[in-house]
Amino acid sequence: MKILVPVKRVVDHKVNVRVRADGSGVETGNVKMSMNPFDEIAVEEAVRMREAGTCDELVVVSIGPKQAEDTLRTALALGADKAILIESDERVEPLAVAKLLKELAAREAPDLVLLGKQAIDDDAAQTGPMLSALLDWPISSFAAKIEAKDDALEVIEEADNGREVVTLPLPAIVTVDLQLNQPRNVSLPSVIKAKQKPLERLAAADFGVDLAPRLEILATRAPDPRPEGKRVGSVDELLAALRSHAGLLEGEAR
Amino acid sequence: MADRESMQVDVVVVGAGPAGLSAAIRLKQNALKSGNDVSIVVLEKAAEIGGHILSGAVIDPVGLNELVPDWQQKGAPLATQVTSDRFRYFTSSRAFDFPTPLLPKLFSNHGCYIASLGDLCRWLGDEAEALGVDVFPGFAATELLVDDMNVVKGVVTGDMGRDRNGEETSGFTPGMELHARYTLIAEGARGSLAKKAIARYRLDREADPQKFGLGIKEIWQVAPENHREGHVEHILGWPLDDATGGGGFVYHAAGNQVIVGHVTHLNYTNPHLSPFDEFQRFKTHPEMRKLLEGGQRIAFGARAMTSGGWQSVPELAFPGGALIGCSAGFMNLPRIKGSHTAILSGMRTADLFSAALLDGRGNDVIEDAKNKVLAGALHDELHPVRNAKPLLSSFGTIAGTVLTGIDLWLQQLLKFSPFGTMHHKHADNDTLHLARNSTEILYPKPDGVLTFDRASSVYLANIGHDENQPVHLKLADASVPIRHNLPQYDEPARFYCPAGVYEVVKDASGMPSFRINAANCVHCKTCDIKDPAQNITWTPPEGGSGPNYRGM
Ligand SMILES: Cc1cc2nc3c(=O)[nH]c(=O)nc-3n(C[C@H](O)[C@H](O)[C@H](O)COP(=O)(O)OP(=O)(O)OC[C@H]3O[C@@H](n4cnc5c(N)ncnc54)[C@H](O)[C@@H]3O)c2cc1C
Ligand code: SF4
Numbered sequence: 001m002k003i004l005v006p007v008k009r010v011v012d013h014k015v016n017v018r019v020r021a022d023g024s025g026v027e028t029g030n031v032k033m034s035m036n037p038f039d040e041i042a043v044e045e046a047v048r049m050r051e052a053g054t055c056d057e058l059v060v061v062s063i064g065p066k067q068a069e070d071t072l073r074t075a076l077a078l079g080a081d082k083a084i085l086i087e088s089d090e091r092v093e094p095l096a097v098a099k100l101l102k103e104l105a106a107r108e109a110p111d112l113v114l115l116g117k118q119a120i121d122d123d124a125a126q127t128g129p130m131l132s133a134l135l136d137w138p139i140s141s142f143a144a145k146i147e148a149k150d151d152a153l154e155v156i157e158e159a160d161n162g163r164e165v166v167t168l169p170l171p172a173i174v175t176v177d178l179q180l181n182q183p184r185n186v187s188l189p190s191v192i193k194a195k196q197k198p199l200e201r202l203a204a205a206d207f208g209v210d211l212a213p214r215l216e217i218l219a220t221r222a223p224d225p226r227p228e229g230k231r232v233g234s235v236d237e238l239l240a241a242l243r244s245h246a247g248l249l250e251g252e253a254r
Numbered sequence: 255m256a257d258r259e260s261m262q263v264d265v266v267v268v269g270a271g272p273a274g275l276s277a278a279i280r281l282k283q284n285a286l287k288s289g290n291d292v293s294i295v296v297l298e299k300a301a302e303i304g305g306h307i308l309s310g311a312v313i314d315p316v317g318l319n320e321l322v323p324d325w326q327q328k329g330a331p332l333a334t335q336v337t338s339d340r341f342r343y344f345t346s347s348r349a350f351d352f353p354t355p356l357l358p359k360l361f362s363n364h365g366c367y368i369a370s371l372g373d374l375c376r377w378l379g380d381e382a383e384a385l386g387v388d389v390f391p392g393f394a395a396t397e398l399l400v401d402d403m404n405v406v407k408g409v410v411t412g413d414m415g416r417d418r419n420g421e422e423t424s425g426f427t428p429g430m431e432l433h434a435r436y437t438l439i440a441e442g443a444r445g446s447l448a449k450k451a452i453a454r455y456r457l458d459r460e461a462d463p464q465k466f467g468l469g470i471k472e473i474w475q476v477a478p479e480n481h482r483e484g485h486v487e488h489i490l491g492w493p494l495d496d497a498t499g500g501g502g503f504v505y506h507a508a509g510n511q512v513i514v515g516h517v518t519h520l521n522y523t524n525p526h527l528s529p530f531d532e533f534q535r536f537k538t539h540p541e542m543r544k545l546l547e548g549g550q551r552i553a554f555g556a557r558a559m560t561s562g563g564w565q566s567v568p569e570l571a572f573p574g575g576a577l578i579g580c581s582a583g584f585m586n587l588p589r590i591k592g593s594h595t596a597i598l599s600g601m602r603t604a605d606l607f608s609a610a611l612l613d614g615r616g617n618d619v620i621e622d623a624k625n626k627v628l629a630g631a632l633h634d635e636l637h638p639v640r641n642a643k644p645l646l647s648s649f650g651t652i653a654g655t656v657l658t659g660i661d662l663w664l665q666q667l668l669k670f671s672p673f674g675t676m677h678h679k680h681a682d683n684d685t686l687h688l689a690r691n692s693t694e695i696l697y698p699k700p701d702g703v704l705t706f707d708r709a710s711s712v713y714l715a716n717i718g719h720d721e722n723q724p725v726h727l728k729l730a731d732a733s734v735p736i737r738h739n740l741p742q743y744d745e746p747a748r749f750y751c752p753a754g755v756y757e758v759v760k761d762a763s764g765m766p767s768f769r770i771n772a773a774n775c776v777h778c779k780t781c782d783i784k785d786p787a788q789n790i791t792w793t794p795p796e797g798g799s800g801p802n803y804r805g806m
Contacts, residue, residue: 012301012716012802014716014717014718015716015802015804016713016716018552030370030373030804030805031804032301032302032305032716032802032804034301182424182425184425184427185414185415185425185427185796186392186427187414187427187428187430188393188411189259189261191390191392191393192261192388
């Protein structure tokens with residue numbers, strides 16, 4: 001099975017994001033960037049399938065600026081075989097990403113496209129589903145477990161009402177959730193080896209896809225600061241506090 | 255340990271600061287010139303280059319001019335030239351200017367740039383990689399590899415994926431051995447491997463004890479009407495008393511950003527003193543209030559700097575390598591500048607090692623390294639200011655500054671110093687008075703606008719630290735903090751640590767115990783320096799842990 005994993009370069013999850021002074025968005029100027037954590041989980045899962053022998057080629061792709069090469073090198077160090085950078089300095093919205101990925105899927109012919117369920121910058125969670133619609137491939141979202149079964153995948157997904165087990169024929173799309181795995185530490189020897197692995201650079205503009213943004217961002221605001229917590233001394237005080245607070249304990253049996 | 259992989263290179267450099275990167279770049283430049291191929295690896299414990307760099311910084315470009323002469327065309331991030339310069343003294347309510355004509359030449363920041371040293375390092379990292387240097391951020395060197403002949407043969411990177419008790423977890427990844435003909439230690443002030451090398455080879459046997467200061471820094475976005483891009487101020491006096499060395503700095507960078515910082519010399523004597531709170535208090539001076547009011551704090555960090563200067567520079571070369579940059583201590587204290595000297599020391603040292611590599615040598619001692627490195631520019635930078643710190647220590651801030659001024663004028667005009675070379679008598683861990691002989695210090699409560707507590711400050715350092723890893727702050731004897739430090743010095747770690755790592759907590763019966771919140775550590779190294787019992791050793795945690803500074 002050949003797996004394609006798209007990875008996005010986002011503001012590092014350890015960084016406390018700050019809204020730009022003019023409200024035009026989140027400050028990304030001089031901020032540490034790294035791989036979207038959900039994508040890291042997707043890469044890890046694919047690497048595990050590669051190690052288990054169910055996957056025989058693992059390709060990672062990133063759509064973004066030149067610096068996304070760093071993200072791709074990380075994916076190569078985690079264990080991907082080859083990387084593709086589709087370079088674009090513009091904001092690329094989920095639909096455009098999905099269209100680019102569709103074109104790439106036509107070229108690379110993967111059996112599975114494994115994506116993070118969402119990127120932590122815009123939390124859109126759209127790319128996977130849109131790609132599924134464009135390719136007309138089945139999709140399973142929020143995967144907590146993936147098992148390869150002959151020409152199909154059995155996926156346990158996180159749903160609102162519990163866990164669902166679905167089976168998908170290949171080729172297919174799966175988006176992964178937090179529970180799926182714990183990505184490995186990248187070792188120095190693997191970073192060194194990753195430097196030798198192939199990294200192909202393509203230009204987004206050459207794909208013949210309409211990349212123009214369709215969404216307009218009106219304003220970006222920091223959330224209101226959370227009111228300070230209060231320490232209570234006893235269970236009774238706690239109950240009293242909860243009662244006096246916007247009916248938190250309403251409907252309790254008296 | 256048998257499953258550790260290893261790799262052979264010509265030179266391994268520990269630390270991607272200005273010293274380490276300059277050495278790496280210079281080694282490659284030399285190799286290109288002489289046509290011999292050298293392989294160079296730079297290890298950096300931060301998740302990305304510059305992530306652990308904290309500096310002022312007003313940068314003197316002399317080093318960069320020599321290293322990458324066309325840095326301007328190549329877009330090095332030195333864009334804001336210093337346009338005006340002020341040297342001030344604060345009392346609790348007033349501010350006085352030192353008259354500029356009285357200031358010796360070297361106090362002038364003319365021709366320097368206000369910049370982020372971290373950003374400059376990231377740029378230098380790209381330069382190094384373009385020359386073929388392998389820079390690996392996210393990997394700390396934790397041990398020197400020393401053979402039976404007591405020769406350094408390289409370093410080991412730290413294991414990853416051990417739990418709190420040191421047991422291997424499912425994510426365990428062993429460290430790697432980097433075997434090298436030469437190892438350059440460029441860890442900055444109070445390097446953990448530098449400390450071991452200095453002790454093992456007694457490199458400091460003919461030097462004075464190294465002296466340190468703790469610098470704490472914030473970046474503020476200020477109201478445009480308060481901002482004067484290119485303006486620089488250095489401030490002595492309040493809130494420190496005259497016997498305590500240190501001072502503040504204010505640098506107006508681009509984009510309405512102002513860098514505010516404060517340094518406390520670590521030879522202070524009152525164990526209750528908290529450099530963090532002194533800095534917070536510094537910001538409440540009417541002059542600072544005026545500047546910062548209506549602004550927003552956007553970054554915080556802390557880092558120790560060396561301040562021993564000329565007398566404290568140890569022997570640089572050891573069998574198989576050398577110390578460079580602030581790991582040896584080339585900081586010019588009165589100028590509070592060490593980045594250009596770090597670059598120069600990296601380059602000078604690289605030249606010596608390039609010659610040795612070309613001769614086919616390796617794993618031996620470079621002879622006379624200290625004299626060769628300290629000749630020329632570094633001599634002219636450090637030798638004249640050698641009495642500044644001892645004068646401040648002996649005579650206090652006001653008299654010490656005046657005497658330093660006189661000393662510098664005499665040297666500038668007559669090439670003569672009435673003081674000769676004064677010495678540092680004590681290491682900084684040796685200067686605390688007993689708690690019972692010291693006044694308690696009551697710091698004002700933070701207002702959350704101009705002044706802050708440690709927790710909300712550390713939050714702005716963007717720390718990443720997997721809690722389930724061995725505690726990287728090692729106590730030689732776990733009972734010392736409570737048994738010795740608490741009764742004698744009121745356990746000063748809880749006051750000097752700017753990140754609130756150390757706490758003394760009491761249980762229900764009032765029994766005190768010592769708590770280490772290792773995940774808060776911003777890698778400033780102060781505990782390793784100041785602990786009166788010298789019981790705390792800072793070791794590198796898992797690679798990529800610690801702050802994620804940008805623009806610092
Ligand atoms: C508050 C403050 C203000 C200052 N202001 C100025 C100024 O205005 N102008 C100026 O010129 N200088 C200034 N300095 C001094 C200047 O920052 C230092 O002299 C300079 O950073 C020293 O460079 P270095 O390369 O020796 O060490 P550092 O800059 O400290 O770099 C060391 C690097 O090595 C890494 N490292 C350490 N140990 C290991 C390990 N075991 N494994 C892997 N990596 C490791 C660190 O993470 C770091 O990236 C200031 C310093 C401070 C603290
Ligand atoms: S624990 Fe030590 S090195 Fe870490 S922040 Fe505190 S004083 Fe600095």
